[in-house]
Amino acid sequence: MMLPLVVPAMLADQAVYHQYYNPLEPVAALPWLLFTILKMIIVFTVIMVGVAMLTLAERKISAWIQDRIGPNRTGYGGLLQPAADGLKNIMKEETYPDAAYMPLFILAPMMSFIPALITFAVIPFAAPLSTRWGLVEMSVADAPIGFLYILAISSLGVYGVVLAGWSSNNKYSLLGGVRSSAQMVSYEVAMGMAAVSVLLLSGNVSLPAIVHQQQVMGWNVFPLLIGFFIFCVASFAETNRLPFDLPEAESELIAGYHTEYSAMKFSMFFIAEYSNMVTASALMVTLFFGGWDIPGTQWDNVAPHTGLKFLLTLAFFFAKLLFFLFLYMWIRWTLPRFRYDQLMSLGWKIMLPLALAYIVITGGAVLVLDMLQVPRTVQWFGISPFWAALGVLNLVLAALVFVILDRGRIISPAYSRLSPVQVARLRARSAGRSLAASQGD
Amino acid sequence: MAIQVKVLARPVADASYVRAMLSGMALTFKHLMNPHKKTEQYPEVKWALSPRWRGTHRMLTDEAGKAKCVACGLCPQICPANCIKLVPGEDEEGNRYPLVYEIDEFRCIFCGYCQEVCPEEAIHVGRHYENSEYSREGFVYDLERLMAQTHPVCEMWDPADPKGE
Numbered sequence: 001m002m003l004p005l006v007v008p009a010m011l012a013d014q015a016v017y018h019q020y021y022n023p024l025e026p027v028a029a030l031p032w033l034l035f036t037i038l039k040m041i042i043v044f045t046v047i048m049v050g051v052a053m054l055t056l057a058e059r060k061i062s063a064w065i066q067d068r069i070g071p072n073r074t075g076y077g078g079l080l081q082p083a084a085d086g087l088k089n090i091m092k093e094e095t096y097p098d099a100a101y102m103p104l105f106i107l108a109p110m111m112s113f114i115p116a117l118i119t120f121a122v123i124p125f126a127a128p129l130s131t132r133w134g135l136v137e138m139s140v141a142d143a144p145i146g147f148l149y150i151l152a153i154s155s156l157g158v159y160g161v162v163l164a165g166w167s168s169n170n171k172y173s174l175l176g177g178v179r180s181s182a183q184m185v186s187y188e189v190a191m192g193m194a195a196v197s198v199l200l201l202s203g204n205v206s207l208p209a210i211v212h213q214q215q216v217m218g219w220n221v222f223p224l225l226i227g228f229f230i231f232c233v234a235s236f237a238e239t240n241r242l243p244f245d246l247p248e249a250e251s252e253l254i255a256g257y258h259t260e261y262s263a264m265k266f267s268m269f270f271i272a273e274y275s276n277m278v279t280a281s282a283l284m285v286t287l288f289f290g291g292w293d294i295p296g297t298q299w300d301n302v303a304p305h306t307g308l309k310f311l312l313t314l315a316f317f318f319a320k321l322l323f324f325l326f327l328y329m330w331i332r333w334t335l336p337r338f339r340y341d342q343l344m345s346l347g348w349k350i351m352l353p354l355a356l357a358y359i360v361i362t363g364g365a366v367l368v369l370d371m372l373q374v375p376r377t378v379q380w381f382g383i384s385p386f387w388a389a390l391g392v393l394n395l396v397l398a399a400l401v402f403v404i405l406d407r408g409r410i411i412s413p414a415y416s417r418l419s420p421v422q423v424a425r426l427r428a429r430s431a432g433r434s435l436a437a438s439q440g441d
Numbered sequence: 442m443a444i445q446v447k448v449l450a451r452p453v454a455d456a457s458y459v460r461a462m463l464s465g466m467a468l469t470f471k472h473l474m475n476p477h478k479k480t481e482q483y484p485e486v487k488w489a490l491s492p493r494w495r496g497t498h499r500m501l502t503d504e505a506g507k508a509k510c511v512a513c514g515l516c517p518q519i520c521p522a523n524c525i526k527l528v529p530g531e532d533e534e535g536n537r538y539p540l541v542y543e544i545d546e547f548r549c550i551f552c553g554y555c556q557e558v559c560p561e562e563a564i565h566v567g568r569h570y571e572n573s574e575y576s577r578e579g580f581v582y583d584l585e586r587l588m589a590q591t592h593p594v595c596e597m598w599d600p601a602d603p604k605g606e
Binding site for chain 2: 041060063064065067068069330331333334335402406407408409410411
């Protein structure tokens, strides 16, 4: 009864998906090579300079949040502070612990630094630019497997952290490395699961296709609100930022995996952390906030792809990116660090089941909406009915999650094991002990 | 003695992560936007010292430009850190004056007893805090140095007016 209804709907679905996958006409070989090299150089430079400025931004924002002023002595308003820091780090003496395993000790900073940088390669950061040699896609590598590539490469960064922890031959470093790997594994799962909901809507893992789907339908953050929430939390954990900076955990592990590192090698870990932030923010923007899409207009999505469109979409992409980078810092200076058992508990007992249930719900909703042939494109008042329906469903789910699930519970396995009976017994035992102690004295 | 463990019931009923996080973020954002920062731009803007601040010493002089000190020996007597070195001298008219008067500012604990005990109101602790020197010897202030100091002096605590009003 259901099957004949479902199958044509799914076939119709395929047609919808193919409309999003529209690779650009390839540019001739030599210009393509030149453009790619040019894009590589520009993106690399912008990220490196951006990371340097992010360290300043972090210090400024932390200062403002604590009612301080922050670095303001080097250059105008402290703008040259990153240059001074970089110079200092290059000039400083590098120390090598005697007991460290040297090959991996030297390799580890590179291992964490390189994946952080190359993940950005597939992210489309502006509208394609029309040149006399053809349309140039504005991502370093226009890979049709975009999102899979990011999942594959971004988790490689953990090798740098774990190898740094192990090769330092220091118990605190090792603990930091081990924690980092456990954290990465736990949250990678939830992150991937949350992203599946985006793939359900776009039907494609190519990031330009995902951006295009959002241009047609509206930004994914509304119809996939819970997915965005899970993805956001998981990417905080993936980038080892507070409240999930367990691998560093200054109060208990000195500096975690980079305790033994000094000078530029230490700086490499820093650059890796900030580039990871940039990539994770770019990913959130691309998957949930329409990538380089300018909201409320279709002008930016259609030919002719002029330089003005390129610049405006680039500006919008950067504005969204900066918002998420600010969110990272804002949350860092607001929330304290999770305890390790809370971290694991949150990852496996809340985020993962939530993400799994969410896939089922979103998948079901998409199927039902497609069966009812609710149009995905913009219909009335610039709103797509498909988008609105999923959005309303998500508002209901969000109310359930944030109002009912988030009340009266503490994330901690240590807590959940204690029943009232056990608490009473513990109290009685403790009281008895103190009584005995007082009599003994 | 046995370890005593206090088992507290955690306030689970009101627990909420998302609401707590949002209110925390609202608070930090309020501070972020607050234009009144607490930082003082130190070398340009100096710290306003309390009138009772006790810093490095100053020897006051009379109209003739001589030290008011009469070398009575009360200040080295009362000094708990034993940091004042005083060798008294006497001129032809029988006036006592210090031949040597040195204060080791490193040993000094800035209690201000020397100022309180001085019958001539000659030695004072000062309202001053920028005392860097290039050598340790520089912190032994001799009489010339103490007389050359120009910073304002401490107003001692007055029991009749405890709040300084």
